[in-house]
Amino acid sequence: MWRNIVSTFLTLAIVLLVAAFGLLAWAQREYRAPGPLAEAICYRVDKGATIGKVAGALTEAGAISSEYLFRAGADYSKKAHLLKFGSYLIEPHSSMEQIVDQLTVGGPATCGNELNLRIGVRVNDAVLRELDPASRDYVEVAKWRFAEEPAPEALAKARDKGDLRLRVTLAEGVTSWQVVEGLKAIAELEGEIAAVPPEGSLAPDSYAIEKGTTRQSILDEMAARQAKILAEAWEGRDADLPYQTPEEALVMASIIEKETGVPDERGQVASVFVNRLRQGMKLQTDPTVIYGVTNGQGVLERGLRQSELKRETPYNTYVIDGLPPTPIANPGRASIEAAMHPEATQYLFFVADGSGGHAFAETLAEHNRNVAKWRAIEKQQQ
Numbered sequence: 001m002w003r004n005i006v007s008t009f010l011t012l013a014i015v016l017l018v019a020a021f022g023l024l025a026w027a028q029r030e031y032r033a034p035g036p037l038a039e040a041i042c043y044r045v046d047k048g049a050t051i052g053k054v055a056g057a058l059t060e061a062g063a064i065s066s067e068y069l070f071r072a073g074a075d076y077s078k079k080a081h082l083l084k085f086g087s088y089l090i091e092p093h094s095s096m097e098q099i100v101d102q103l104t105v106g107g108p109a110t111c112g113n114e115l116n117l118r119i120g121v122r123v124n125d126a127v128l129r130e131l132d133p134a135s136r137d138y139v140e141v142a143k144w145r146f147a148e149e150p151a152p153e154a155l156a157k158a159r160d161k162g163d164l165r166l167r168v169t170l171a172e173g174v175t176s177w178q179v180v181e182g183l184k185a186i187a188e189l190e191g192e193i194a195a196v197p198p199e200g201s202l203a204p205d206s207y208a209i210e211k212g213t214t215r216q217s218i219l220d221e222m223a224a225r226q227a228k229i230l231a232e233a234w235e236g237r238d239a240d241l242p243y244q245t246p247e248e249a250l251v252m253a254s255i256i257e258k259e260t261g262v263p264d265e266r267g268q269v270a271s272v273f274v275n276r277l278r279q280g281m282k283l284q285t286d287p288t289v290i291y292g293v294t295n296g297q298g299v300l301e302r303g304l305r306q307s308e309l310k311r312e313t314p315y316n317t318y319v320i321d322g323l324p325p326t327p328i329a330n331p332g333r334a335s336i337e338a339a340m341h342p343e344a345t346q347y348l349f350f351v352a353d354g355s356g357g358h359a360f361a362e363t364l365a366e367h368n369r370n371v372a373k374w375r376a377i378e379k380q381q382q
Helices: 002-032 051-060 067-076 096-106 153-160 176-184 215-235 246-259 263-278 286-294 306-310 333-340 364-381
Strands: 041-045 086-090 113-119 124-132 137-144 165-170 206-209 349-352 358-361
Touching (some): 002 067, 113 153, 113 176, 176 215, 206 215, 246 333, 286 306
Antiparallel strands (some): 041 086, 165 206
């Protein structure tokens, strides 16, 4: 009798053990299997959120199939208490395991709201955008001139969510004075600026910041990036360039930056000025004269006067030989590369062609014909 009882107990125990292993294997497959989410969503983890609250919200959103398995998997992997505050882009059919990893290990994705404070040559503006998870495109929510206009209500709402990402972006061709004035007007930043950095020493780029970041620390990062870009470009420069130091190359890059906004023209513009330097010709470029008038403080909202074109200043390249003493703006990487690798041409002249670009010429006669065409276009536009 006891033998039968023991045999029955062992059989039952084996059956239960097999069932338990089967259940565990099923649970693991479900935890790692593609989830039910049909379209990407943005999911926000609040500060202090628990794994239970998150599991419930994800179930309601249709991102996971089992609230219990989600919590159990997070507990088993010892990640239930590692939730990180922020907004996350959850991809379609993400498994419960992938979502747990994303919310605890991977960090916030580029989801939710972003405020981009842009310092430009003519305008400083702020753009508030929100990611549309379905299209993966940012949708503009609001735009305003942050130094001149009050912030819209949409910004206050985005801040209330607590996970607004901040970014400062410098346009190519801004002067160091413009950068400093722009940073002073950004309310999210703190601290004083010791001095206006040397012209050309700041890298036009986009910089992630946090509320309370100091203005000087951002300038330091901008300067470090530009120094690295310049050093790398100088190391790989073409042979026999008509400038002897990286600093002179940076002056050339700043002139290229101010002369054209057409990316494909940079190498040609560079070739014109390199050819002129090699032949001992004056550069005769208006942006340098303008810098001598404004000292980089703002934009000259008029044409140059004949008296200004004839006046001798360190930046009047119609009068002086060679390069001006300093850059005239902060050039971007592309203009620096163009200065180091100008196209091989015989061009000595260029003038606007009415399309936003320029007409290039090897001879003065050809250039004069291009100028006449441009004058006719100007007259027609007026």
